[in-house]
Structure formats: C-alpha cells, structure tokens
Amino acid sequence: MRFEGKVAIITGAGGGIGAATARIMVGEGAKLAAVDVDGALLESLMGEVSGMAGEVVPYVSNAMDPEQVSATVEDVVNRWGRVDILVNCIGGTAGAPDSRARIEDVTLEEWQKVLEFNLTGVFLYCQAALPHMKEQQSGKIVNISSQVRYGKSDVVASYVAAKAGIVSLTNRIANEAGFYGVNANTVAPGLTLTPRVAAVRWDTLTQAERAKYSERIPLRRPAVPEDQAKAIAFLASSDADYITAQVLEVGGGEFSTL
Numbered sequence: 717m718r719f720e721g722k723v724a725i726i727t728g729a730g731g732g733i734g735a736a737t738a739r740i741m742v743g744e745g746a747k748l749a750a751v752d753v754d755g756a757l758l759e760s761l762m763g764e765v766s767g768m769a770g771e772v773v774p775y776v777s778n779a780m781d782p783e784q785v786s787a788t789v790e791d792v793v794n795r796w797g798r799v800d801i802l803v804n805c806i807g808g809t810a811g812a813p814d815s816r817a818r819i820e821d822v823t824l825e826e827w828q829k830v831l832e833f834n835l836t837g838v839f840l841y842c843q844a845a846l847p848h849m850k851e852q853q854s855g856k857i858v859n860i861s862s863q864v865r866y867g868k869s870d871v872v873a874s875y876v877a878a879k880a881g882i883v884s885l886t887n888r889i890a891n892e893a894g895f896y897g898v899n900a901n902t903v904a905p906g907l908t909l910t911p912r913v914a915a916v917r918w919d920t921l922t923q924a925e926r927a928k929y930s931e932r933i934p935l936r937r938p939a940v941p942e943d944q945a946k947a948i949a950f951l952a953s954s955d956a957d958y959i960t961a962q963v964l965e966v967g968g969g970e971f972s973t974l
C-alpha cells in the first residue's frame with residue numbers, strides 16, 4: 717500500500733497510461749483526483765476502481781485552461797488538504813493530421829496545437845501544484861515524455877520537440893523545487909498499446925509487420941499501459957525519494973535505435 721493516505725492528481729486519467737496508473741495508485745490506497753476532458757472515459761475508470769482501497773473523484777476539466785487548472789487544484793486541496801503527487805499523462809499527436817508529416821508539410825497552426833497540447837497543460841498543472849508541494853515540503857511530479865524525443869524516428873517534429881521540452885521542463889522543476897523536498901522526474905515510453913494507439917497503429921499491421929517491429933525491441937514486444945504505469949508509480953512513491961531530474965526510459969531496451 718505505497719499510496720495509502722497520499723493525495724494524487726493524474727491528468728489524462730481516462731487515457732490508456734493515465735487509467736493504468738490510476739488503477740495502481742487507487743489499488744494501493746491513494747486519494748485520487750482523476751482529470752480528463754472526456755467524461756465518458758472518466759466514468760469508465762470510476763467503474764474499474766470502485767471498491768479498491770483508495771478514493772477517486774473525477775474532474776471533467778480542460779488541462780489547457782488556466783482557470784480550470786487552478787480551480788481543480790484548489791478543489792483538491794480544499795477536499796483533502798494537500799497534493800502529494802502530480803502525474804501528467806495528457807499529450808499525444810492529436811492536432812497533427814499526419815503524425816508522420818515531414819517538416820515542410822507541417823503548418824504553423826498544427827505546430828502550435830501539438831506544442832500546446834503536449835506542453836501547456838503540463839506546465840499549468842505543475843505551476844498550480846508546486847506552491848502546495850513547496851509549502852508542505854514534499855511532493856512528487858512525474859511527467860511523460862516519449863522515446864521519439866531523440867528525433868531519429870519518422871514521427872512529426874512538433875511532437876518530438878514537445879516531448880524533448882517535457883524533459884527540460886521537468887528537470888527545471890527538479891532544480892527549482894528540490895530544496896523544498898519536491899522530486900520531479902520523467903517517464904519516456906516507447907510504443908505502448910493503449911486502446912487509442914492499438915486502434916490507429918498496431919491493429920492496422922499484419923502479423924509479419926508486428927513480428928518485424930517486435931524484433932527490434934530487445935524485450936521483443938511493445939509495451940502495455942501497465943508497463944508505463946508501474947514505472948510512473950515507482951517514481952511517484954517513496955521508493956524514489958532520492959531520485960530527481962531523471963528520465964526513466966520504458967521502451968523494452970529500444971531507445972538506442974529511435
């Protein structure tokens with residue numbers, strides 16, 4: 717029960733990795749604010765975690781709206797008195813009509829949308845949660861980058877740049893807030909078969925294409941959401957008390973080729 721009595725916020729909690737993380741944390745006793753713009757996804761999460769050790773309150777809220785972010789964090793603090801853990805799972809290539817577009821084909825509007833989707837909400841939630849963490853002299857922040865941030869794959873430049881930005885943002889927070897007992901770390905997933913990614917990518921491949929893809933991963937399979945959630949939960953727990961400003965690569969060993 718690593719999260720017994722801990723107050724956590726997960727953004728993008730209705731998504732693949734967010735929901736898997738929510739299941740672990742609530743299963744181990746967390747009081748969780750589950751934030752997502754999609755109320756139906758949150759409802760389905762509520763069904764999954766009801767009866768588990770912890771408590772969950774759903775917040776249908778837009779992580780890119782500063783007022784909604786402040787209101788959510790303030791409500792969490794009024795309800796439970798503190799914020800121990802912030803996990804930002806929002807992000808993705810939504811906003812880029814072609815997630816493999818070459819630089820010449822990316823419009824300014826798409827570029828800005830993808831940067832905003834991947835960076836702004838994370839920044840706003842960190843900004844809103846940090847004063848509470850500093851005041852209580854403890855806190856754990858885990859942000860999600862991606863192994864494509866190295867820029868070696870064919871993934872669209874806006875997403876790659878935003879995910880590299882997540883690492884720098886997180887390290888800056890670690891540097892600023894370490895004095896106050898706040899840890900900030902990044903998890904960098906490789907391909908992870910969330911329902912969305914499975915539908916648009918993995919399920920469209922033939923058996924032979926899947927086998928070829930898996931062969932380049934030392935552990936010979938893409939990740940499942942629980943692989944990422946376990947790494948996130950580790951960094952959000954007291955097991956990681958002396959770990960900060962680090963990137964945990966969760967790609968089955970594939971990162972050196974990306």
Ligand SMILES: NC(=O)c1ccc[n+]([C@@H]2O[C@H](COP(=O)([O-])OP(=O)(O)OC[C@H]3O[C@@H](n4cnc5c(N)ncnc54)[C@H](O)[C@@H]3O)[C@@H](O)[C@H]2O)c1
Binds near residue numbers: 862863
């Ligand atoms: N799945 C992968 O293969 C993979 C690989 C590398 C990195 N990542 C990163 O991991 C994180 C989680 O990915 P996932 O695959 O679970 O994504 P997902 O699309 O399944 O979940 C994202 C969730 O964020 C919610 N959301 C979207 N906009 C929002 C907003 N403005 N405010 C609040 N919530 C909002 C969505 O409704 C969705 O439930 C993302 O940052 C993604 O970039 C994923």
